[in-house]
Amino acid sequence: MKIYITEVAPRDGLQNINQIINTEKKIEFVNKLSETGVDEIEVSSFVSPKVIPQLSDAEEVFKSIKRNNNVIYSALVPNEKGLERALNVSVDKISVFTSASETFNLKNTNSTIEDSLSKFKNIIKISKESKKLTRAYISTAFWCPYEGKINPYKVKEIAIKLLEFGVDEISIGDTVGKASPDEVSELLEIILNDIHHDKIVLHFHTTYGMAMANVYVAYKNFSIYKFDSSAGGLGGCPFVPGAKGNIATEDLVYMLKRLNANVNVDIKKILMAFNVLEIEPQSYISKVINLI
Numbered sequence: 001m002k003i004y005i006t007e008v009a010p011r012d013g014l015q016n017i018n019q020i021i022n023t024e025k026k027i028e029f030v031n032k033l034s035e036t037g038v039d040e041i042e043v044s045s046f047v048s049p050k051v052i053p054q055l056s057d058a059e060e061v062f063k064s065i066k067r068n069n070n071v072i073y074s075a076l077v078p079n080e081k082g083l084e085r086a087l088n089v090s091v092d093k094i095s096v097f098t099s100a101s102e103t104f105n106l107k108n109t110n111s112t113i114e115d116s117l118s119k120f121k122n123i124i125k126i127s128k129e130s131k132k133l134t135r136a137y138i139s140t141a142f143w144c145p146y147e148g149k150i151n152p153y154k155v156k157e158i159a160i161k162l163l164e165f166g167v168d169e170i171s172i173g174d175t176v177g178k179a180s181p182d183e184v185s186e187l188l189e190i191i192l193n194d195i196h197h198d199k200i201v202l203h204f205h206t207t208y209g210m211a212m213a214n215v216y217v218a219y220k221n222f223s224i225y226k227f228d229s230s231a232g233g234l235g236g237c238p239f240v241p242g243a244k245g246n247i248a249t250e251d252l253v254y255m256l257k258r259l260n261a262n263v264n265v266d267i268k269k270i271l272m273a274f275n276v277l278e279i280e281p282q283s284y285i286s287k288v289i290n291l292i
């Protein structure tokens with residue numbers, strides 16, 4: 001199976017940094033990422049600009065990027081207002097997001113999990129009528145900064161509801177970056193009993209250094225082939241204090257290539273795209289790029 005990579009740096013990465021990256025740089029970043037071989041780019045979020053001011057230029061970015069026909073351009077959408085904004089600028093794929101932790105969901109979106117789900121039902125319906133692809137994130141799926149360890153059956157229950165709404169895929173997020181390979185195996189054993197692996201995307205953060213090991217078990221033992229990653233290893237949620245970036249795209253791709261996976265992303269082009277931001281990359285491969 002060909003590996004499917006969603007490059008999330010323009011959203012997960014840029015939502016969490018203090019520097020303001022100007023709109024032109026974001027556009028150049030996305031344009032360069034479009035030529036790296038990644039399958040999807042999560043370009044921005046149509047969320048409240050008061051909550052995430054870093055991404056308040058989502059419309060301008062979407063209007064100005066040069067689209068590659070082989071790439072899907074997606075964005076986060078929290079509610080109908082966000083959906084309307086996203087549809088206005090022809091986003092290809094609508095990604096809604098909830099959490100497996102009630103406390104985290106309240107802090108992140110000011111709504112309970114149940115309320116999020118009832119909002120999403122309609123958002124997914126309208127998105128599908130508008131011929132858009134759809135994704136739902138379940139964040140803090142392993143650990144929550146406020147509630148501790150999350151019960152995997154809770155994740156499964158939410159995933160099944162979202163799939164019943166017709167969502168195309170579920171991205172299971174280790175937002176805290178604390179999942180261990182055994183915890184990933186436990187969750188996948190539970191959910192893959194009822195959900196096809198085609199529907200599952202994994203989204204790891206590197207806080208405790210286990211993201212690569214987590215991808216390894218998911219890919220090798222459970223045939224998961226869709227992963228989220230971030231150029232330069234940027235990323236993090238403002239509501240998870242201390243969490244580190246997403247697994248770096250260059251590290252993920254390097255490992256998958258060494259495992260002979262079918263992955264077609266150019267590592268050097270990823271780092272060249274990242275250079276546009278003038279930020280120090282947080283990845284292993286960026287330190288040894290001259291050796292590969």
Ligand code: COA
Binds near residue numbers: 015046082085108
């Ligand atoms: N886009 C732009 N503005 C929006 C919006 C959207 N999608 N949704 C709400 N707003 C605005 C409203 O117009 C309103 O503005 P006003 O105060 O000028 O009238 C204000 O935000 C409050 O609206 P309300 O519907 O009451 O939302 P809320 O305050 O309950 O916030 C969310 C709910 C979901 C919009 C907000 O918590 C949010 O954007 N969260 C995103 C968090 C995030 O992106 N986290 C990282 C990803 S994991």
Ligand code: ZN
Binds near residue numbers: 246
């Ligand atoms: Zn994330």
